[in-house]
Amino acid sequence: MTGTETIMTRPVLEARGIVRRFGGITAVDRVDVTVGEGEIVGLIGPNGSGKSTMVNLLTGELVPDEGTIRFAGKDITGVAPYRRARLGIARSFQMLRMFSSMSVEDNMLTATHIHMKRGLLSSLLNLPSARAEEDEVRAKARDLLAMFELEKFARRPVTALSIGQQRMVELARGVLSEPRLFLLDEPAAGLAPPNVDRLIALIKRMRDEFGISILLIEHDMRVVRELCDRVVVLDSGELIAEGHPETVVNDPAVIEAYIGKGWSRRAQA
Amino acid sequence: MDLFLQYLANGIVVGSSYVLVAVGLTLIFGILGIVNFARGEFYMLGGFAGIGLATVLGLPLIVSLLGVVAFAALLGFLAEQILNRQVKDKDPTNSIVSSFGLAVVLQNAALLVIGPQPMLLRTDLSMVPVEIGPVYLPLQRALIPVAMIVLVGALHLLLRHTWVGMSLRAMAQQPTVARMCGIRVSRVAIVTFMTGAVFAGVAGFLMSSVFMVHPLIGNMIVLKAFTVVILGGMGSVTGAAAAGLMLGLVESMTSAYLGNGLRDIVGFLMVVIVLLAWPQGIFGRNLERS
Amino acid sequence: MKHLALFAAAIALLALAPMVLGGHGLSVMTLTLTNLVLAVGLNLVAGYCGQFSFAQAAFFGIGAYTTAIMSRDLGTGVWINLPAGIIIAGLFGLVLGVPALRVKGHFLAIVTIAFQTVVYLTLVQWTDFTGGQNGILVPGVGETSILGIIRFNVQSLESYYWLTLALAALAIIVAWRLVHSRLGREWIAVRDDETLAQAVGVNTTTTKLSAFVASAAFAGAAGALNAYTMRTAAPDDFTIFISSIILAIMILGGKGTFLGPIVGAFILTIIPESLGEFSRYKMLFFGVLLILTITFLPGGIMQLVRNARTRRA
Numbered sequence: 001m002t003g004t005e006t007i008m009t010r011p012v013l014e015a016r017g018i019v020r021r022f023g024g025i026t027a028v029d030r031v032d033v034t035v036g037e038g039e040i041v042g043l044i045g046p047n048g049s050g051k052s053t054m055v056n057l058l059t060g061e062l063v064p065d066e067g068t069i070r071f072a073g074k075d076i077t078g079v080a081p082y083r084r085a086r087l088g089i090a091r092s093f094q095m096l097r098m099f100s101s102m103s104v105e106d107n108m109l110t111a112t113h114i115h116m117k118r119g120l121l122s123s124l125l126n127l128p129s130a131r132a133e134e135d136e137v138r139a140k141a142r143d144l145l146a147m148f149e150l151e152k153f154a155r156r157p158v159t160a161l162s163i164g165q166q167r168m169v170e171l172a173r174g175v176l177s178e179p180r181l182f183l184l185d186e187p188a189a190g191l192a193p194p195n196v197d198r199l200i201a202l203i204k205r206m207r208d209e210f211g212i213s214i215l216l217i218e219h220d221m222r223v224v225r226e227l228c229d230r231v232v233v234l235d236s237g238e239l240i241a242e243g244h245p246e247t248v249v250n251d252p253a254v255i256e257a258y259i260g261k262g263w264s265r266r267a268q269a
Numbered sequence: 270m271d272l273f274l275q276y277l278a279n280g281i282v283v284g285s286s287y288v289l290v291a292v293g294l295t296l297i298f299g300i301l302g303i304v305n306f307a308r309g310e311f312y313m314l315g316g317f318a319g320i321g322l323a324t325v326l327g328l329p330l331i332v333s334l335l336g337v338v339a340f341a342a343l344l345g346f347l348a349e350q351i352l353n354r355q356v357k358d359k360d361p362t363n364s365i366v367s368s369f370g371l372a373v374v375l376q377n378a379a380l381l382v383i384g385p386q387p388m389l390l391r392t393d394l395s396m397v398p399v400e401i402g403p404v405y406l407p408l409q410r411a412l413i414p415v416a417m418i419v420l421v422g423a424l425h426l427l428l429r430h431t432w433v434g435m436s437l438r439a440m441a442q443q444p445t446v447a448r449m450c451g452i453r454v455s456r457v458a459i460v461t462f463m464t465g466a467v468f469a470g471v472a473g474f475l476m477s478s479v480f481m482v483h484p485l486i487g488n489m490i491v492l493k494a495f496t497v498v499i500l501g502g503m504g505s506v507t508g509a510a511a512a513g514l515m516l517g518l519v520e521s522m523t524s525a526y527l528g529n530g531l532r533d534i535v536g537f538l539m540v541v542i543v544l545l546a547w548p549q550g551i552f553g554r555n556l557e558r559s
Numbered sequence: 560m561k562h563l564a565l566f567a568a569a570i571a572l573l574a575l576a577p578m579v580l581g582g583h584g585l586s587v588m589t590l591t592l593t594n595l596v597l598a599v600g601l602n603l604v605a606g607y608c609g610q611f612s613f614a615q616a617a618f619f620g621i622g623a624y625t626t627a628i629m630s631r632d633l634g635t636g637v638w639i640n641l642p643a644g645i646i647i648a649g650l651f652g653l654v655l656g657v658p659a660l661r662v663k664g665h666f667l668a669i670v671t672i673a674f675q676t677v678v679y680l681t682l683v684q685w686t687d688f689t690g691g692q693n694g695i696l697v698p699g700v701g702e703t704s705i706l707g708i709i710r711f712n713v714q715s716l717e718s719y720y721w722l723t724l725a726l727a728a729l730a731i732i733v734a735w736r737l738v739h740s741r742l743g744r745e746w747i748a749v750r751d752d753e754t755l756a757q758a759v760g761v762n763t764t765t766t767k768l769s770a771f772v773a774s775a776a777f778a779g780a781a782g783a784l785n786a787y788t789m790r791t792a793a794p795d796d797f798t799i800f801i802s803s804i805i806l807a808i809m810i811l812g813g814k815g816t817f818l819g820p821i822v823g824a825f826i827l828t829i830i831p832e833s834l835g836e837f838s839r840y841k842m843l844f845f846g847v848l849l850i851l852t853i854t855f856l857p858g859g860i861m862q863l864v865r866n867a868r869t870r871r872a
């Protein structure tokens with residue numbers, strides 16, 4: 001972080017000095033990523049820049065060779081993915097993932113198990129207290145689906161929905177789990193423009209109404225520019241730029257990374 | 270010391286047969302991503318076919334061997350039709366179940382047709398002794414490691430230097446691209462299955478002079494094959510060769526110094542230890558085909 | 560509520576079986592109900608949780624030998640041996656579950672087959688403890704009571720049948736509750752997409768282990784009771800062929816459905832046992848059926864039922 005850009009908020013996520021190698025290749029080379037409370041931070045870069053590896057390191061599927069990751073002040077560098085979810089990190093997947101044999105509602109419910117207070121035994125015995133808690137969560141899920149305009153699909157099998165609708169369910173599922181940080185991995189991929197608008201509005205609501213901080217990995221620059229407070233740019237595993245979207249987009253190093261040397265000189269002229 | 274060398278030699282003989290069976294398994298898994306649990310039955314049927322040709326019909330060893338090869342190739346072809354055709358694009362667990370069903374069918378068909386009596390292969394060659402220092406082996410047994418080296422060596426050369434071999438390797442790495450380059454996937458599947466079956470059948474035939482053949486031996490053989498593949502790394506022919514010999518040696522030593530009853534279990538113990546200690550498999554490969 | 564009424568009616572109907580069936584018929588029904596418990600148990604780990612296990616016969620055997628050995632060495636009665644069989648089989652379910660965690664697909668299948676084989680070999684070779692190939696004789700249940708209050712005598716074929724029916728009814732109730740609880744939903748989540756399950760906070764390790772334990776416990780219960788019914792525990796009743804029969808039942812009925820294993824148990828026990836002189840071909844029949852079902856009807860009979868329903872709707 002440079003002196004001219006001080007973050008006034010407490011960091012929710014702090015990844016420092018992350019290095020990850022695969023055999024002879026360094027996929028991520030000393031990258032720092034920080035997400036402050038209530039921030040929407042973008043992570044961008046051309047294909048092969050190390051974005052996906054970085055995401056997997058943050059969610060716990062991969063463990064960094066060097067560096068630390070802190071979440072709300074707690075060191076989570078080696079912590080397993082399911083524990084990170086329980087600590088309050090939600091994620092969406094680049095290739096949409098759903099529990100394909102379940103209904104929309106059940107898909108969402110599975111994400112709330114981490115918050116269920118009634119013990120497993122009472123669930124097994126179908127005690128009134130367990131049933132009440134489940135009904136309560138189902139009601140919450142349906143309310144949330146209403147926000148995404150999908151409430152009438154609650155009981156339908158999730159595979160009956162279109163890809164765009166399933167992406168919305170994925171977001172709703174994440175929000176229902178009451179995370180502090182939501183990692184969105186190319187949420188706009190494959191969406192038609194009107195749906196992209198809805199997506200942008202929904203992500204803003206997630207931050208404003210639910211207080212969720214967001215790390216957004218995206219290729220769609222319109223989404224990045226409209227949503228992100230700050231953008232981090234990777235290229236070939238290295239962090240090459242960081243700052244406000246407008247600044248970053250015009251940074252010659254960034255242009256060069258995406259398009260090639262010739263263009264950056266033309267942009268400067 | 271002399272006894273030790275004898276046990277060593279025995280271990281190499283048995284290990285060679287494991288290599289032959291495991292190589293077919295690792296090949297099919299590596300190239301086609303499916304597994305044939307009936308592999309043990311190809312071994313068993315190869316053994317019976319060989320005994321039938323050599324002792325019942327009295328054909329010379331080489332002719333019997335060729336007969337077994339032809340028979341096994343046919344089995345492989347049929348297995349590919351049953352197992353690979355239908356189940357290919359659906360749930361991967363389906364191929365597990367259907368090949369398991371095939372194993373049950375073959376075992377019970379053998380029980381009904383051939384009967385439960387175990388049989389041993391005895392030909393002229395079993396009387397010819399080969400003595401290497403203090404080690405004594407009937408020629409028939411000494412041929413097994415030789416056959417293994419020849420077959421595995423030939424396979425290795427085939428994979429590296431011929432067009433067929435390169436298509437197989439292409440399939441293993443990038444099936445879609447391979448298809449686009451004009452490699453006939455269905456043909457590759459058939460060839461792979463037949464090769465695997467031939468290896469298993471030959472192993473069964475050769476080993477029928479060492480251990481008795483009966484319809485149910487396939488169960489243990491397929492387990493040993495998997496043990497070897499897990500230890501040696503899925504998809505790796507050299508790994509299978511190394512691990513197969515190692516398993517043969519370990520079993521031979523266990524049987525000699527610790528007791529015969531533990532022989533079969535020691536392989537499983539190794540697998541459990543490997544799985545618990547190196548979740549990625551002993552050579553650092555993922556045990557699940559992604 | 561509708562489910563409960565139908566269930567009670569079915570149990571009541573089955574309880575009347577001794578009035579219409581003779582000795583052979585009743586044995587077949589007892590075997591059917593035993594297979595039902597085994598298949599319902601297998602369905603938990605293989606159908607709902609997606610972890611295919613070929614070791615169900617091993618746990619069946621562990622339950623049976625628990626009864627046999629405790630009866631022989633400790634002289635304990637049925638009300639101790641039965642729970643003991645369940646618990647010990649469940650513990651062995653953990654023993655299988657732990658290495659099974661690391662592997663998927665074919666290698667998982669192999670690990671379960673290896674477990675099955677090791678158990679079988681141990682039963683055969685540890686002669687001092689298990690009686691070797693001949694097994695152990697088990698006395699009948701005889702005079703017994705529940706809490707000293709309700710007394711009955713379990714000696715006749717009918718009484719063993721009713722005891723098995725009671726176990727089957729209990730198994731169905733427990734399975735129903737498991738499948739419809741949070742744990743059941745986690746099993747399905749792990750089956751559908753393990754990575755996603757982890758990402759939403761499910762501890763997939765404990766989830767998978769619980770499925771193995773539950774499945775083994777069911778088999779252990781069936782085994783512990785079956786030892787009394789058969790008056791013996793012998794290794795050849797617990798081979799991998801038996802595992803494949805249970806697997807065939809689950810698949811033909813419909814894996815991952817609740818009724819599937821139940822329907823499958825009835826069909827695949829009654830028909831083969833009625834083959835009479837063709838009973839030699841029983842295993843061959845099972846093998847062929849496995850191949851045909853998984854190739855052409857992977858969803859089993861319940862898939863046919865579902866297709867018929869959606870077509871009518």
